[in-house]
Amino acid sequence: MFLKCFGRTNSSKGRYPTIIEELCHQFSLSDLRKSTNNFDENKVIGRGAFSKIYEGCLQSHDASDYLVAVKRFKLEYSDMFKKEIELLCQLHHPNCVSLIGFCNDKNEKIIVYEYMSNRSLDQHLQRGELSWKKRLEICIGVARGLHYLHTGAKRSIFHCILRPSTILLDANMKPKLAGFGLSMQGARFDSKPKQINADHFMDILGYMPLDYVMDCVITDKWDVFSFGMALLPVVCAMNYSVIAIAREVGREHLEKLFEENIDPNIKGKISPECWQVFADIMLRCLELKPDERPTMGEVEVQLEHALALQEQTDITNIHGEYTLLSKTILPGAIGS
Ligand SMILES: Nc1ncnc2c1ncn2[C@@H]1O[C@H](COP(=O)(O)OP(=O)(O)OP(=O)(O)O)[C@@H](O)[C@H]1O
Numbered sequence: 090m091f092l093k094c095f096g097r098t099n100s101s102k103g104r105y106p107t108i109i110e111e112l113c114h115q116f117s118l119s120d121l122r123k124s125t126n127n128f129d130e131n132k133v134i135g136r137g138a139f140s141k142i143y144e145g146c147l148q149s150h151d152a153s154d155y156l157v158a159v160k161r162f163k164l165e166y167s168d169m170f171k172k173e174i175e176l177l178c179q180l181h182h183p184n185c186v187s188l189i190g191f192c193n194d195k196n197e198k199i200i201v202y203e204y205m206s207n208r209s210l211d212q213h214l215q216r217g218e219l220s221w222k223k224r225l226e227i228c229i230g231v232a233r234g235l236h237y238l239h240t241g242a243k244r245s246i247f248h249c250i251l252r253p254s255t256i257l258l259d260a261n262m263k264p265k266l267a268g269f270g271l272s273m274q275g276a277r278f279d280s281k282p283k284q285i286n287a288d289h290f291m292d293i294l295g296y297m298p299l300d301y302v303m304d305c306v307i308t309d310k311w312d313v314f315s316f317g318m319a320l321l322p323v324v325c326a327m328n329y330s331v332i333a334i335a336r337e338v339g340r341e342h343l344e345k346l347f348e349e350n351i352d353p354n355i356k357g358k359i360s361p362e363c364w365q366v367f368a369d370i371m372l373r374c375l376e377l378k379p380d381e382r383p384t385m386g387e388v389e390v391q392l393e394h395a396l397a398l399q400e401q402t403d404i405t406n407i408h409g410e411y412t413l414l415s416k417t418i419l420p421g422a423i424g425s
Pocket residue numbers: 134135136137138139140141142157158186202203204205206208209254255257267268269270271
């Protein structure tokens with residue numbers, strides 16, 4: 090659609106494989122300057138480690154305006170710019186943000202994405218405005234997106250920096266994965282460990298599995314762990330250092346800890362049947378040994394099951410509120 094809407098710029102022809110040029114539009118720098126009011130600070134909607142993201146406004150052939158997100162890379166990170174385009178070109182899934190085009194000017198590296206008007210999940214969680222069912226639906230969408238990355242593209246893709254700020258929400262509150270700047274590609278359906286450099290990942294230690302810290306390798310189970318960590322703020326109000334301590338004392342205590350720290354905005358809304366399935370899959374994602382973590386396909390199925398159980402119990406629940414009764418007893422050291 091966008092290839093039809095805009096003429097092609099010739100400035101960077103030949104620098105990219107033909108397939109990329111055919112798949113996405115190349116914008117001129119002046120197009121993007123105009124769309125962001127010359128990269129106006131008031132148009133900034135996000136700041137990454139390697140880039141700044143602006144809200145842009147483009148015009149299609151029929152003269153109607155539409156919004157886009159314009160990611161302007163710091164020049165020293167042009168490798169990441171290239172990697173992200175090559176990767177995004179291969180992705181076609183309703184739960185992955187779509188690439189609209191890019192600008193490969195000598196002094197400006199910019200990627201243009203579809204605009205996600207409800208921004209990132211972390212902002213909604215901070216405001217505490219999402220219902221439990223909506224949170225579950227968002228988790229399912231994210232799981233579908235990750236499952237697609239791991240098994241649906243020509244070679245598996247590991248997102249690597251999944252967290253609530255890289256989960257974006259469209260106008261219908263449908264989640265889409267974004268932030269592919271540090272993603273890795275493996276072999277098809279293969280979770281063969283891939284050695285990587287840790288430097289870029291230091292700001293996401295909370296989402297980083299311990300197996301990586303020890304071995305410096307990446308597999309699909311990295312994303313599964315990060316997904317488990319990303320689920321935590323979806324249900325709980327507690328900080329990651331507590332979880333790090335609780336992991337040492339085992340699964341039952343962790344479950345109890347989660348249950349006691351459920352976000353007050355959704356307390357009483359989670360049915361015990363749903364919680365049992367949800368907590369089980371969340372805890373399995375956080376297993377210390379990667380082989381004991383589920384695949385994203387399994388996570389997706391279990392979360393869909395949890396949602397079905399919630400809907401079923403909501404129909405028959407005449408009291409409106411639920412009480413979760415964990416059978417486990419938390420030792421004083423963890424509870425205090
Ligand atoms: N397509 C989009 N639509 C709307 N908002 C967006 C979009 N992309 C990014 N943003 C906003 O910008 C923030 C940062 O985006 P993103 O996670 O893609 O950058 P990042 O991966 O942190 O960047 P970097 O790779 O430079 O570290 C998001 O949390 C969101 O608020």
